[in-house]
Amino acid sequence: MDMTALIADLVGIRLEQNDKIIQQKSRDFYWYSPVLKRQLDHVTGDLVASPRTEEELIRVLKACYAHDIPVTPRGTGTGNYGQAMPLSGGLVLSLADMNEIREISPGRVICGPGVICSDLDKATRAHSSQEMRMHPSTYHTATVGGFIAGGSGGVGSINWGGLRDFGNVIRLRVVTMEEEPQILELTGEDLHKVTHAYGTNGIITEVEMPLAPAYDWVDAIVGFDSFDDATLYANALARQDGILTKLITVVAAPCPFDYFKRHQKFLTEGQSVVLVMVAPHSHDAFKAFTARHSGEVVFDASMVEDLKGLPPVFELAWNHTTLRALRVDPAWTYLQSLYPFPNQIELAAKMERMFPGEMISHLEFVRFDGDITCFGLPLIRFTTEERLDEIVELHHANGCPVFNPHRFTLEEGGMKQTDEIQLAFKRQADPKGLLNPGKMIAWDDPDYDFGSGETWLFKGLKQAS
Numbered sequence: 001m002d003m004t005a006l007i008a009d010l011v012g013i014r015l016e017q018n019d020k021i022i023q024q025k026s027r028d029f030y031w032y033s034p035v036l037k038r039q040l041d042h043v044t045g046d047l048v049a050s051p052r053t054e055e056e057l058i059r060v061l062k063a064c065y066a067h068d069i070p071v072t073p074r075g076t077g078t079g080n081y082g083q084a085m086p087l088s089g090g091l092v093l094s095l096a097d098m099n100e101i102r103e104i105s106p107g108r109v110i111c112g113p114g115v116i117c118s119d120l121d122k123a124t125r126a127h128s129s130q131e132m133r134m135h136p137s138t139y140h141t142a143t144v145g146g147f148i149a150g151g152s153g154g155v156g157s158i159n160w161g162g163l164r165d166f167g168n169v170i171r172l173r174v175v176t177m178e179e180e181p182q183i184l185e186l187t188g189e190d191l192h193k194v195t196h197a198y199g200t201n202g203i204i205t206e207v208e209m210p211l212a213p214a215y216d217w218v219d220a221i222v223g224f225d226s227f228d229d230a231t232l233y234a235n236a237l238a239r240q241d242g243i244l245t246k247l248i249t250v251v252a253a254p255c256p257f258d259y260f261k262r263h264q265k266f267l268t269e270g271q272s273v274v275l276v277m278v279a280p281h282s283h284d285a286f287k288a289f290t291a292r293h294s295g296e297v298v299f300d301a302s303m304v305e306d307l308k309g310l311p312p313v314f315e316l317a318w319n320h321t322t323l324r325a326l327r328v329d330p331a332w333t334y335l336q337s338l339y340p341f342p343n344q345i346e347l348a349a350k351m352e353r354m355f356p357g358e359m360i361s362h363l364e365f366v367r368f369d370g371d372i373t374c375f376g377l378p379l380i381r382f383t384t385e386e387r388l389d390e391i392v393e394l395h396h397a398n399g400c401p402v403f404n405p406h407r408f409t410l411e412e413g414g415m416k417q418t419d420e421i422q423l424a425f426k427r428q429a430d431p432k433g434l435l436n437p438g439k440m441i442a443w444d445d446p447d448y449d450f451g452s453g454e455t456w457l458f459k460g461l462k463q464a465s
């Protein structure tokens with residue numbers, strides 16, 4: 001790779017050449033997985049570029065194309081699967097400086113990809129009391145572009161479903177990786193080409209997202225003596241048509257008391273909890289409904305005088321639950337599963353009992369194809385990679401699909417099949433295969449057998465030096 005020639009072509013663009021900083025910017029939260037930690041710990045890029053405008057970005061892409069330099073886009077690197085890690089080295093393309101908010105109108109916002117989710121909400125709230133329909137629990141650190149290219153849903157998915165559902169992204173402006181990069185405006189069906197494609201087939205340079213009315217959501221934690229009761233309550237609350245919530249999460253004992261350290265004084269050892277964000281106008285109804293289910297409201301932010309030092313409850317939920325556990329006990333890792341409707345309650349109860357001492361259940365209730373069901377992000381006590389694979393297989397065998405967070409490719413982390421739409425778009429938008437190499441198996445190995453049971457090996461993975 002001729003980095004000297006590339007650098008010479010990029011005069012005037014913000015570059016980072018300090019090895020330590022390049023290494024920092026080459027990482028994400030891959031280390032949640034002991035498997036990815038082993039495989040990717042050495043991975044680092046050779047240069048970081050941070051364009052501020054689309055013109056600068058196009059200059060970077062053209063130069064990398066001319067010099068055959070791999071380009072790995074990056075928001076703020078909060079992804080979990082090595083998504084934003086430059087497996088073959090080359091250029092890390094930081095989009096964080098493309099963070100202009102351009103237009104806010106009823107029901108929509110237009111902005112650059114690098115806007116941090118909470119900054120976006122701050123602006124839309126101040127402008128017209130609106131907010132993002134959904135955001136990751138990394139609200140305060142993740143970019144909106146990274147969420148669309150690498151995320152799946154989160155806080156708000158209880159009302160709006162997942163990020164890839166029709167209507168949850170309105171329009172994306174995308175620049176291709178060709179000798180003469182094209183600028184495309186994608187809407188409708190075409191959005192599926194680049195949403196959750198890990199930046200393997202185009203760079204998002206502008207985002208148009210739908211907005212919802214903003215509320216001063218009230219955080220609450222409801223305690224139950226049994227996991228099953230917590231699950232039944234959470235499912236029933238999610239199905240209450242008149243109570244507006246933004247988050248309904250079940251976390252089984254002993255995780256809440258042992259790992260939610262800053263809330264520990266409100267929690268009771270041995271209790272499983274339901275984390276809730278409820279709209280102020282639904283607060284009374286929520287309390288009445290909870291009493292009817294014999295739930296104990298152990299924490300209600302509207303009743304606590306001093307909230308200083310307490311994170312919002314969404315920072316106990318989604319993948320923050322894993323983070324809280326890992327901080328106290330690094331032997332934990334996690335899985336991502338789905339408990340399909342209409343059997344979510346039975347499946348969650350069954351899996352909770354299947355791995356005593358080895359798994360702590362964690363459910364995220366969501367709207368999914370019009371029904372209420374839940375995803376699982378269970379904590380898993382790591383022993384060996386073989387046992388981890390066995391636990392994944394046991395989930396599959398029991399009707400709970402796993403989106404494996406211990407794999408860095410789109411296919412293995414998803415449904416173990418090629419997304420033909422994304423692959424076809426990559427052929428058009430990235431003919432040299434320079435964008436985020438190693439993340440789309442179908443590009444490198446079109447005949448790969450997903451039924452082989454093996455982990456795919458990326459031949460281009462730069463070896464540790």
Ligand SMILES: Cc1cc2nc3c(=O)[nH]c(=O)nc-3n(C[C@H](O)[C@H](O)[C@H](O)COP(=O)(O)OP(=O)(O)OC[C@H]3O[C@@H](n4cnc5c(N)ncnc54)[C@H](O)[C@@H]3O)c2cc1C
Nearest residue numbers: 075076077078079137143146147150151152154199204318
């Ligand atoms: C504690 C914790 C909690 C989390 N909770 C959630 C959650 O609730 N929901 C959820 O979905 N995810 C969650 N995540 C994962 C991650 O935080 C989110 O998906 C986040 O939105 C990613 O944004 P980012 O800016 O960090 O993207 P990055 O990690 O930098 O990038 C993500 C992917 O997008 C690509 N990319 C970034 N910007 C662009 C662009 N402009 N054009 C093309 N490709 C691009 C990158 O190459 C990479 O493949 C969590 C992670 C952690 C560590």
